[in-house]
Amino acid sequence: MQLKSALTEISGLRYMVDKLDIKSGLGHRVLLASPFFVSQKDVLYQLQQVAQAVDAFNRSEHKETFDKVAIKLSQVRDIAGTIKNIQKHLTLNDIELFEVKSFALLANEIRDLTSSVEFLHSKLPNLNKVIAILDPENTRIPSFYINSAFAPELTELRKKLASVEFSIEDLEKTNTDSNKQYQQSEEIRAKITEIEDGVRQNLSEQLHGFASELNEALVAVANIDILIAKAKQAIYERLIMPEIVADTTSYSGLFYPQLKELLELEKRRYQPIDVEIHKGTCLITGANMAGKTVLLKTLALSQALCQYGFFVPASSAKIALVEQILFSIADEQSELSGLSSYAAEMLKVNQIVQMAKKQHPLLVLIDELARTTNPTEGRAIVSAVANYLNGCNVKAVITTHYSGLSTQCRKLRVKGFIEDSKDATITVKNIGDYIDYSLIDDDGSNVPHEALRIAQILGVDADVISEASRLMETNSKQ
Numbered sequence: 427m428q429l430k431s432a433l434t435e436i437s438g439l440r441y442m443v444d445k446l447d448i449k450s451g452l453g454h455r456v457l458l459a460s461p462f463f464v465s466q467k468d469v470l471y472q473l474q475q476v477a478q479a480v481d482a483f484n485r486s487e488h489k490e491t492f493d494k495v496a497i498k499l500s501q502v503r504d505i506a507g508t509i510k511n512i513q514k515h516l517t518l519n520d521i522e523l524f525e526v527k528s529f530a531l532l533a534n535e536i537r538d539l540t541s542s543v544e545f546l547h548s549k550l551p552n553l554n555k556v557i558a559i560l561d562p563e564n565t566r567i568p569s570f571y572i573n574s575a576f577a578p579e580l581t582e583l584r585k586k587l588a589s590v591e592f593s594i595e596d597l598e599k600t601n602t603d604s605n606k607q608y609q610q611s612e613e614i615r616a617k618i619t620e621i622e623d624g625v626r627q628n629l630s631e632q633l634h635g636f637a638s639e640l641n642e643a644l645v646a647v648a649n650i651d652i653l654i655a656k657a658k659q660a661i662y663e664r665l666i667m668p669e670i671v672a673d674t675t676s677y678s679g680l681f682y683p684q685l686k687e688l689l690e691l692e693k694r695r696y697q698p699i700d701v702e703i704h705k706g707t708c709l710i711t712g713a714n715m716a717g718k719t720v721l722l723k724t725l726a727l728s729q730a731l732c733q734y735g736f737f738v739p740a741s742s743a744k745i746a747l748v749e750q751i752l753f754s755i756a757d758e759q760s761e762l763s764g765l766s767s768y769a770a771e772m773l774k775v776n777q778i779v780q781m782a783k784k785q786h787p788l789l790v791l792i793d794e795l796a797r798t799t800n801p802t803e804g805r806a807i808v809s810a811v812a813n814y815l816n817g818c819n820v821k822a823v824i825t826t827h828y829s830g831l832s833t834q835c836r837k838l839r840v841k842g843f844i845e846d847s848k849d850a851t852i853t854v855k856n857i858g859d860y861i862d863y864s865l866i867d868d869d870g871s872n873v874p875h876e877a878l879r880i881a882q883i884l885g886v887d888a889d890v891i892s893e894a895s896r897l898m899e900t901n902s903k904q
Contacts, residue, residue: 427750429734430458436751438727441684442736445663446655449499452644453651455506463733464749466670472735475649477667478545479657480737491539492654498536499651505529506644513637517623518630524570526633526640527560531568533643536650546653549646551639559632576625580618587614656736665737668728668745675729675789675821676702679741682724686739697863698741699724703789703823704836707816709808710825710865712840717863718825719755722791725823726751729789746787746821752778753791768798775811782818790815790822801828809833839868843879852883 433440448454463469482488508522518526530553537550557566562575574581590611597604633640659665663683679698689696699721712718728738732745754774778790795811796804808824809832815822816835831837841862852860878898882891 427462428458429460432462432730436726436730437723438682438684439730442731445659447658448651448655449496450502450651452502452504452648455504456645456648457652460734463735464747466747469670469733469747473667475653476656476660476735476737479653480660482543483654483657483661488543491542495536495539498532498539502532502647503529509637509640509644512630512633515634516630517627520570523560523626523629527557527570528568530556531566533647536647546650549650551642553639553643556633556636556640559629572622572625577621580621583614583618587611587618590614660737663739665739666741666743668732668738668743671744671746673746674702674704674744675746676744677728677740680724680728681739682720682727683739685720699863699865701865703821705821707812707822707824707835709812709831709833709835709837710823710840711827711829711868712842717840719793722753722755722793722823722825726753726791748789749786751789752781754778755791755793771798779814782815782820785819788820790820792824795824795826797827804828805831837868838865841866
């Protein structure tokens with residue numbers, strides 16, 4: 427899946443891409459066409475390139491270089507269409523020839539500017555021969571005009587044309603017949619056009635021999651733009667290069683950048699998470715507002731960032747690569763198809779199960795499985811799906827409210843309310859400050875009941891809270 431498609435699939439990914447300071451439209455196009463890398467070799471290459479860019483960007487002696495390169499990148503135009511025309515042996519028009527010349531000049535300037543940053547400098551081929559074709563006078567000016575340097579005979583013809591046109595103007599002022607001069611003008615124009623067309627055809631044929639170099643330079647310029655943007659993002663957002671491993675994915679200090687930034691703007695606390703994801707199924711329980719959904723979104727985002735060649739939001743990370751990220755997180759009810767939330771969810775989960783059957787390495791993330799059906803059947807569905815995925819070649823994380831599940835899968839629980847918060851004044855705005863989002867092993871022996879407390883904090887009518895508490899107490903005695 428290309429990055430462009432993943433932006434609508436993976437929560438938080440568009441935010442990260444939009445935050446990139448990419449200077450050129452070319453860079454944006456190439457970035458959005460980035461593939462989801464699945465081989466360790468490809469992912470490591472992408473990450474090591476970003477690491478080199480981070481190292482270079484952090485060096486004070488390179489600051490002026492990167493500032494100048496940024497200016498040049500902002501001037502780059504995407505000439506992919508023009509290069510295709512060259513490859514097809516088409517004759518370029520003046521605008522296309524101008525685009526090629528301007529790009530070649532900019533690419534060479536970027537190449538020269540990055541001479542002290544070898545890994546960037548080496549990406550760019552030398553386009554001096556292309557420039558020589560389009561700039562025979564060696565002016566190095568980013569403009570294009572077919573002058574006498576391309577065809578010496580044009581000088582005399584253009585002088586004749588100017589002379590004839592002046593004579594036409596003089597004749598018209600005296601109402602004298604100027605048909606002969608008009609015919610002469612058209613003949614000269616036709617000759618000039620013929621010569622200019624020949625020049626364009628000749629230049630296009632010469633450029634055909636450098637199509638591969640132009641394509642190489644185009645991709646290189648785009649990648650330099652992308653690498654610098656990724657490096658700046660990694661520095662400013664405090665992202666890190668993950669270690670690529672074969673088995674267990676683990677994070678320390680994992681965070682969701684968009685939410686972290688929002689909370690920091692509101693001067694509120696954000697708690698990063700430590701988590702390990704082993705092969706098989708992991709069930710995570712916890713009350714509403716305990717951050718379970720955000721955790722799943724963060725896991726999906728971090729996996730995607732890594733395999734699209736970005737650094738990840740954590741203080742340290744070890745990531746096992748997967749072929750695909752599958753998730754059932756949002757409410758996918760379709761009013762048009764007539765599907766209920768439960769039906770839409772079951773169809774999505776079935777797709778995940780069918781993919782898991784193929785035994786490809788997958789990251790599976792399912793939020794509140796079977797949450798919209800009755801608890802008895804819901805527990806059975808959660809247990810069945812968890813047990814099945816536990817035997818597949820997947821790393822599956824399923825969140826649920828259900829306790830008493832019939833499964834031997836690994837179980838974790840969000841700690842929930844901080845123990846010394848019972849006497850604190852908790853409101854809708856600060857409730858997150860009193861929840862410990864840490865994950866702990868859950869043996870099912872101590873299931874916290876925090877739903878009523880959260881409902882009370884949210885302002886649910888006291889009579890409803892009181893009745894619910896009474897019913898809970900009655901049920902516990904039975």
